[in-house]
Amino acid sequence: MLGVQDLKQALTPDLRKSGANISIEDVKSLTAPGENYGSLLLSLTILIEDAASGKTESLQAVAKAVPKNDFIQNFFMSSLTFKKELHFYKTVVPRMRRFQLDQGMEDVVDFTANFYGGRLALEGYSGKADKNAVIIMENLKTRGYVIAERSVGFDFDTACLIIKNIALLHVLPIAIKMKNRELFDVMVEPYIQYTDVFTQSMSKDMQNESIEDILNLASDNPKCINHLRNLESKLEQCYRASHDRIPGNRPFLTITHNDIWVNNLMVKFDENGKPLENKIVDYQFLNLGSPGKDLIFFIFDSVQNDVIRSRYQDLIRTYHNTLISVLKELKVDTTVFTLEKLEEELEFAAKETFAIGQCFAMLRPIFAVKESVTDVENLSNDNIFQYKNTTKAHRDKLCLLIEEFAKRKWI
Numbered sequence: 526m527l528g529v530q531d532l533k534q535a536l537t538p539d540l541r542k543s544g545a546n547i548s549i550e551d552v553k554s555l556t557a558p559g560e561n562y563g564s565l566l567l568s569l570t571i572l573i574e575d576a577a578s579g580k581t582e583s584l585q586a587v588a589k590a591v592p593k594n595d596f597i598q599n600f601f602m603s604s605l606t607f608k609k610e611l612h613f614y615k616t617v618v619p620r621m622r623r624f625q626l627d628q629g630m631e632d633v634v635d636f637t638a639n640f641y642g643g644r645l646a647l648e649g650y651s652g653k654a655d656k657n658a659v660i661i662m663e664n665l666k667t668r669g670y671v672i673a674e675r676s677v678g679f680d681f682d683t684a685c686l687i688i689k690n691i692a693l694l695h696v697l698p699i700a701i702k703m704k705n706r707e708l709f710d711v712m713v714e715p716y717i718q719y720t721d722v723f724t725q726s727m728s729k730d731m732q733n734e735s736i737e738d739i740l741n742l743a744s745d746n747p748k749c750i751n752h753l754r755n756l757e758s759k760l761e762q763c764y765r766a767s768h769d770r771i772p773g774n775r776p777f778l779t780i781t782h783n784d785i786w787v788n789n790l791m792v793k794f795d796e797n798g799k800p801l802e803n804k805i806v807d808y809q810f811l812n813l814g815s816p817g818k819d820l821i822f823f824i825f826d827s828v829q830n831d832v833i834r835s836r837y838q839d840l841i842r843t844y845h846n847t848l849i850s851v852l853k854e855l856k857v858d859t860t861v862f863t864l865e866k867l868e869e870e871l872e873f874a875a876k877e878t879f880a881i882g883q884c885f886a887m888l889r890p891i892f893a894v895k896e897s898v899t900d901v902e903n904l905s906n907d908n909i910f911q912y913k914n915t916t917k918a919h920r921d922k923l924c925l926l927i928e929e930f931a932k933r934k935w936i
Contacts, residue, residue, distance in 0.1 A: 529590050529659050536571070536642035536661065540584075544576035555587060555664075564603075564809070565590045568664055571641065585667040586641055589660040600726045605718065606809035607645065607654035612715045613808040614640040614660060617780070620712055621697045624705070628855045634697065636690035636805050638662040665804055670791035675891050676918050678787060678829045681836050683800040685843045687790055690803050691782075691823060692847035695816040698779045699848075700855045716780055716813045723886055724764060724879060732764040739885050742915065742923055749927045752936065756927060759936040763882030775815070776861040777870045783810040785823040786887060817867075817874025818883075820844060825884045826891060830925050837929075841867065875935040884926055892919035 533547050541547065548571075555566040571584040589610075591603045598604070618640070622633040640662050647657035673679060679687065702709040727735070740757055743749040749756075782789075782805065789807040792800050824833060824840055832840075845864050852859045874880045894914050930936045 529588070529657050530647055531657075532569075532588065532659065532661065534647070535644045535659050537640070540571070540573060540641060542573070542575070546574040546576065548572045548574075552588075555666075564601075564607075564807075565592050568666075571661075584641065585664040586661050587638070587664045589662070591654055591656060591658050593656075601722060601809070602720050602726065604653035604655075606720055607658050607660075608652065609715050609720070609811045610807075610809040611643045611645060611654075611658075611660055613811055614643060614662070617698075617712050620708060621701070624697065624701055624708070625855070628704075630854055634693055636693060636803065637808075638665050638804055638806060665791050665806070669793045670802070670804055671794070672791055673787050675787040676916065678827050679790075679832075680829055681832045681839070683792060683803075684824070684828045684832060684840060686792070686800045687803045687805075688820075688823070688840055688844045689847045690805055691785060691816075691819055692844045693851065694782060694805065695777075695779045695819070696848045696851045699777065700852060700857045702778070703857050704855070713780060713813050716811050719812050719814075720810055721783070721812075721879060722810075723882060727764075735886055736760045736764065738889070739923070742920060743927060746920065746924050748924055752927050752931050755931065755936045759881055759930075760885065763879050775870070775873070776866070777816055778813065779816055781812050781814045781816055781819050782808065783812055783814075783818065783822075785819050785827070786891065787827045790827070815870060815874045815878055817871040818878045818880040820871060821874055821880040822883050822887075825926055825929065826887055826922075830921060833925065833929060841871075872935075875930075875933070881930060881935055884930075885923070888919055888923055888926075892916050892922065 532549050533541070536547070549569055550572060551570045552567055553569075555568045567588050567590075569586050569588055571586050573582045573584070574580070575582075591607055592598055592601075614637070618634065618637055625633045640660075643658075643660040645653065645658050646655045673683075698709060698712060701712065723732075736757065739760060740753060743753060743756060784807055785805065789805065791804045791806060793802040795801055820841070824837065828840070842864070845862075845867050848867075849859050849862060852862060892915075894916065927936070
């Protein structure tokens with residue numbers, strides 16, 4: 526089913542202990558259509574028998590592989606984006622943790638799944654992922670983490686939990702940049718090459734269809750009529766300019782996720798529904814850029830509408846408080862990281878990156894009726910963005926985006 530040879534060879538040296546007998550069992554499909562578009566995900570069990578003691582350790586894991594579908598491989602730039610994600614698990618996360626420990630921090634980053642191994646190719650090294658590329662990590666579902674209903678989004682408490690981890694993802698590379706530029710350059714090297722499916726993979730016809738679809742839905746709502754011209758102009762700008770360039774030497778320049786939405790956020794709740802822990806997954810579209818792009822996309826597409834309307838500023842303060850707290854603990858000068866400067870960074874992201882375009886373009890996948898979603902291996906140029914029906918939740922979110930972005934003069 527997986528189509529990847531010799532998974533055991535991809536495991537980390539720590540797991541492939543000398544003399545250990547390793548077997549991989551119970552391989553099965555992990556995701557349903559609409560849950561993951563750019564990769565093939567399967568669950569599996571890794572059994573590691575210690576030769577000396579005879580004891581067997583069982584690890585519940587997930588294997589992420591390049592899709593067999595050639596169209597999806599090209600559309601999601603799999604040979605490059607897979608390399609980005611593997612570099613994050615193998616290099617970035619360990620070095621962020623080492624940096625924290627070296628600076629005297631006791632609590633190191635814990636917003637990722639445990640990494641069990643990975644490779645770009647079974648043999649040789651071309652710098653690009655081939656059909657045997659794989660990333661193996663812990664199965665978070667078996668530890669009680671769940672993915673929320675994508676059409677509902679997160680309440681305030683859960684959004685705050687997540688936004689603290691988003692701040693950690695951003696602030697640690699910022700701190701490393703300011704204290705050890707050489708280490709920072711090694712960490713971010715693969716992310717200098719910008720990748721984005723909306724501005725790079727979508728044809729002009731697909732982009733035009735997306736814009737037309739958004740405008741048609743907006744024109745059906747009287748509340749949105751007066752904003753249509755500005756909305757069209759903004760969407761045209763987003764798609765045509767493709768200006769997610771590296772923002773110079775801006776203080777907030779960091780590693781950005783670029784795909785932080787409900788399906789890439791797993792949360793563990795207690796028996797009363799209180800959010801306890803969060804893990805961020807799916808790091809294939811990491812870039813070097815503005816953290817404002819991640820913040821805007823997460824808040825406006827994955828947080829419940831009433832929370833956005835009433836507590837947007839509280840979410841921004843939560844992010845900023847986390848950022849400042851970590852910088853101080855790492856003994857980094859916080860002078861240029863005021864709340865006002867963060868607001869300016871959000872303005873920059875809204876006006877000079879694809880953040881606003883992404884918020885609108887992702888509404889179709891987020892609110893797609895599950896029965897209408899095509900399996901990833903059957904996707905093609907003709908059906909990748911063909912979703913049937915439009916739900917009330919979709920229309921309500923579209924209206925909210927238009928009103929909130931217009932209020933901030935982002936459209």
